[in-house]
Amino acid sequence: MLVDAFSELMTADADAFRTKFRKMAADPFAFYRGSACLFYADMAQQQDDWSDERTSRVWIQGDLHAENFGTYMDGSGRIVFDVNDFDEAYLGHVSWDLRRFAASFALLAWRKALGDDVIADLLRRYLDAYLDQVAAFTRLDDDKSFALVRENTEGAVHDAILRTSARSRLALLERMTVVEGYERRFAEGPRNRRLAGAERERVLAALERYRRTVFPPRRRRDVAFDVKDVIATGGFGIGSAGLPAYNVLIEGYDQALENDVVLSLKQGNVPAPSRIVRDAAIRGFFEHEGHRTAMSQRALQANASQFLGHTEIDGVGFVVQELSPYEVDLDWDELTEPEEIAPVMAQLGRATAKMHCVGDADSDHTLVPFQTEDAITAMVGDRRAQFTADVVDFAHSYARGAQRDHRLFVDAFRAGAIPGISSSGSHPAPEA
Numbered sequence: 439m440l441v442d443a444f445s446e447l448m449t450a451d452a453d454a455f456r457t458k459f460r461k462m463a464a465d466p467f468a469f470y471r472g473s474a475c476l477f478y479a480d481m482a483q484q485q486d487d488w489s490d491e492r493t494s495r496v497w498i499q500g501d502l503h504a505e506n507f508g509t510y511m512d513g514s515g516r517i518v519f520d521v522n523d524f525d526e527a528y529l530g531h532v533s534w535d536l537r538r539f540a541a542s543f544a545l546l547a548w549r550k551a552l553g554d555d556v557i558a559d560l561l562r563r564y565l566d567a568y569l570d571q572v573a574a575f576t577r578l579d580d581d582k583s584f585a586l587v588r589e590n591t592e593g594a595v596h597d598a599i600l601r602t603s604a605r606s607r608l609a610l611l612e613r614m615t616v617v618e619g620y621e622r623r624f625a626e627g628p629r630n631r632r633l634a635g636a637e638r639e640r641v642l643a644a645l646e647r648y649r650r651t652v653f654p655p656r657r658r659r660d661v662a663f664d665v666k667d668v669i670a671t672g673g674f675g676i677g678s679a680g681l682p683a684y685n686v687l688i689e690g691y692d693q694a695l696e697n698d699v700v701l702s703l704k705q706g707n708v709p710a711p712s713r714i715v716r717d718a719a720i721r722g723f724f725e726h727e728g729h730r731t732a733m734s735q736r737a738l739q740a741n742a743s744q745f746l747g748h749t750e751i752d753g754v755g756f757v758v759q760e761l762s763p764y765e766v767d768l769d770w771d772e773l774t775e776p777e778e779i780a781p782v783m784a785q786l787g788r789a790t791a792k793m794h795c796v797g798d799a800d801s802d803h804t805l806v807p808f809q810t811e812d813a814i815t816a817m818v819g820d821r822r823a824q825f826t827a828d829v830v831d832f833a834h835s836y837a838r839g840a841q842r843d844h845r846l847f848v849d850a851f852r853a854g855a856i857p858g859i860s861s862s863g864s865h866p867a868p869e870a
Contacts, residue, residue, distance in 0.1 A: 649663060
């Protein structure tokens with residue numbers, strides 16, 4: 439399944455995928471994070487009692503695992519806590535996000551040696567908060583106004599927001615760039631590559647096309663978009679191995695060097711849910727994967743950054759967004775005891791509900807022409823206990839399956855059985 443999903447990217451950059459797979463080999467949770475395509479192949483075989491005509495066609499994040507939550511600065515300048523990765527976002531069953539998160543948490547909690555009963559209690563906290571927030575949205579006229587911010591959060595989530603508020607764009611610039619002769623440019627680095635003339639011109643032309651896809655800022659200063667420097671760089675994270683990417687340094691809100699902005703242009707990937715969602719109307723809505731990523735993020739965030747947009751280079755779609763200093767991932771390493779994790783789980787449930795419920799008939803898109811909160815409420819009905827029990831049971835069983843799959847994956851990798859990826863020093867798998 440992994441070879442089938444990633445064969446083209448493996449061919450383009452085998453070294454990047456070898457690195458990705460070594461990271462996935464670290465433990466079952468890391469393997470699970472990098473194998474969303476395998477999860478959806480399993481979902482195609484899974485009977486879903488929580489899917490009807492509407493709840494099978496809602497905006498979903500697509501790869502909702504425990505480490506895809508964190509902070510960002512939204513389009514109005516608020517620091518919010520929310521889902522923060524949209525590379526796999528698509529339309530599909532609302533239960534897929536919940537199942538993927540629940541199984542990921544079971545794997546993460548296993549690393550912390552939490553018992554199954556404790557994991558179940560914490561997952562129920564997440565699901566109860568999710569359903570409560572969905573119900574609350576049915577009573578609100580404007581669900582876009584809801585966000586997890588400093589004033590309504592607690593514990594580790596609140597701490598992440600406070601840490602984010604202390605960050606600055608200047609600190610990010612000082613880490614990524616240098617100033618010489620009062621001109622700022624990107625610093626040299628092992629992952630950075632200077633562009634030759636033709637490639638540079640293609641990227642600059644793509645940036646001009648991108649500018650036509652951004653939304654005008656609201657209550658924020660406008661940006662000059664004058665280009666100061668551009669480089670090629672590697673993909674980001676386990677999920678982005680092999681994807682071409684560029685960083686562009688532009689003049690920001692004014693001519694002060696401290697206000698320069700770094701934009702990321704990253705090639706969009708094929709979202710894992712699209713491998714089992716065959717609706718031609720959904721596929722036909724998107725120009726390319728960069729457009730799909732940007733549109734999904736706008737739908738699921740409701741108030742996305744003014745820099746979010748898309749473009750294409752040589753006919754391939756790229757998503758464009760700011761490399762923002764105001765992004766901090768939730769730090770699970772410091773969360774060890776159930777009483778510390780419980781309030782976090784409740785807030786993750788609320789964040790998940792917000793994400794699902796803003797990308798509906800109230801959004802700027804036409805793919806979901808109904809109120810998602812009404813659809814979920816009607817689908818669950820008086821079966822709330824059964825719904826929660828089903829997702830919790832799935833989390834335990836799927837986590838055990840992922841642990842077995844992880845062992846098979848590592849054995850295959852070590853034996854040199856993954857075509858084009860296994861290291862040349864590997865020995866062939868023994869004959870049966």
